[in-house]
Each structure stands twice: as C-alpha cells, then as structure tokens.
Amino acid sequence: FAVLGFCRSSLVQTYRYMGNQVLKVFAAKDDEAAAVAFSALINALNELDMVAIVRYVYDRRSQPQVGAAFPLIKNEYECLAYVQLPYMEDLRHYMFSSLKNNKKYTPTEEQ
Secondary structure, rough: OOEEEEEEEOOOOOHOEEEEEEEEEOOOOOOOHHHHHHOOOOOOOOOOOOEEEEEEEEOOOOOOOOEEEEEEEEOOEEEEEEEEEHHHHHHHHHHOOOOOHHHHHHHOOOO
C-alpha cells in the first residue's frame, strides 16, 4: 500500500465500490514502532472522519488498484478496511429519457 492522499469519508460514495472483497490491513506483528504509528493514523482518520486514498499492488505482476482505506476500530483490534475504487476511465455516465413522458411505457386503463 502507498498513501496517495486523504479525503472526507462522505466523499467516497458506496455505489462506487468495486471488487468483491474488503481487505483488513494490520500493522506488522513484530514491529512495535510501526504498530504505534499505524494506530495513530487509524485514530486520526477516525477522529477527523477521513479516509486514506491508497494505491495497492498485490505483487509485481498485478495491475495497480486505487482504493479507500477506512479506519475500523473494534474492542479487540484496530485496522484499515480497504475497498477498491474505480479509475476515471471505469466510470460511465449515461443519460436516459424519462419513462413518465414516454407513452409506450405508460400503463393502460386495463393494467
């Protein structure tokens, strides 16, 4: 993971989520300093109601992904929950005509 920036959590709409999984990201088990820094990041994101916009690559052969990392704080643990987001070219904006104004789709008296 590489942090690209931060934004308000309200700006990341749920209908833009991609993929079929949510990844939980934890600090390294044996690195106390990393765990403290990671915990500070998670708590800061939670207090400010922000998310981290991150770049994720599974391995060298994988395509990079962009996603949002949400703070997730439970009694037993704290972590970031990663959800994949679309690239700009993945988004499609379609304009559809209204069904109310189309007589073909207006119900008849019998219906």
